[in-house]
Amino acid sequence: MEHVKKKRRRAVVNQKDCVACGCCVKVCPLSAIQVIKGVAAQVDESKCVGCGKCAKECPASVIEIREVEV
Amino acid sequence: MKKHWYDYLWIVELTYLILGFFNILFAWIGLFFFFIPLIIAIARGTKGYCNRYCGRGQVFGLxxxxxxxxxxxxxxxxxxxxxxxxxxxxxxxxxxxQMLWNTYLVFAGTQDLRQVVTLLWTFKLPWNWAYHGTLFHPGVAQFAFGFYSVMLTSTVLGLVTMVLFKPRSWCVYCPMGTMTQLICKAKNGNKPSM
Incomplete structure (x- = not known):
């Protein structure tokens, strides 16, 4: 059977500019984003559904919602 | 989402600002807001304070x-x-x-206590109702006036950027946040990994 590629939405963090404040963590309904070791936020791609709440909340606006093929 | 006890720390922040309005010596309590984030960053290598316990961020968020x-x-x-x-x-x-230096000068007796709160490092607000002399040296009060000035200045800046941009815009350029992130980077390296 042929594998059909689906498009999914995912949050992507620009870690270079992330201030690791953790605002995104508080609003994520699926606990799919975490601040790692006080350096930057990181998205768990297996959990993220790309709802965009973190991107809206991020005070530095360093989170983007992108379409990715899975 | 489930609320935790630390989601109510905005009450502590507001109480702090109100107490300092009535009695400047309460400003000393603000040292906790300086040392706790540093201790967490140094001991645990995380920004746990920003992420969970920062009452100031919660005030802006609300x-x-x-x-x-x-x-x-x-x-x-x-x-x-x-x-x-x-x-x-x-x-x-x-x-x-500079604030610490002014405190030192009062302790050393070369400068008199100035009962003012300096807002945005420029505007001197009379604050004489909040101090009536205590058992302590006037230098103790001078530090309190200076520290409260720092706290009020950052609150005002945070409120301005809250209105103009996103609620917690202060978190982007908060000196404590920048400092704790630098400590975490020094401890853990620049690249986050699970």
Missing amino acids: LGGRFGLSRKKDIPKWMKSKAFRYGFLIWFFIMFF
Whole structure:
């Protein structure tokens, strides 16, 4: 059977500019984003559904919602 | 989402500002807001304070979010640049040491106690109702006036950027946040990994 590629939405963090404040963590309904070791936020791609709440909340606006093929 | 006890720390922040309005010596309590984030960053290598316990961030989050006092626009690029963040941290440090120097001068007896709160490092607000002399040396009160000035200045700046940009815009250039992130980077390396 042929594998059909689906498009999914995912949050992507620009870690270079992330201030690791953790605002995104508080609003994520699926606990799919975490601040790692006080350096930057990181998205768990297996959990993220790309709802965009973190991107809206991020005070530095360093989170983007992108379409990715899975 | 489930609320935790630390989601109510905004009450502590507001209480702190109100107490300092009536009695300046309460400003000393603010040292906790300085040392706890540093201790967490040094001991655990995380920004646990910003992420969970920062009452100031919660105040901005509530006022800008729930109370709708924010335009919720993107912060300008330059404000999130490393140059501005580090520059602001250095500026804060210089102002902080100047405040410590003034405290020293009062302790040394070469300068009289000034019962003013300096807002935005410029505007001297009379604050004489909040101090009536105590058992302590006037230098203790001078530190309190200086420290309260730092706290009030950062609150005002945070409120302005809350209204103009996103509720917690202060978090982007907060000197404590910048400093704890630098400590975490020094401890854990620049790249986050699970």
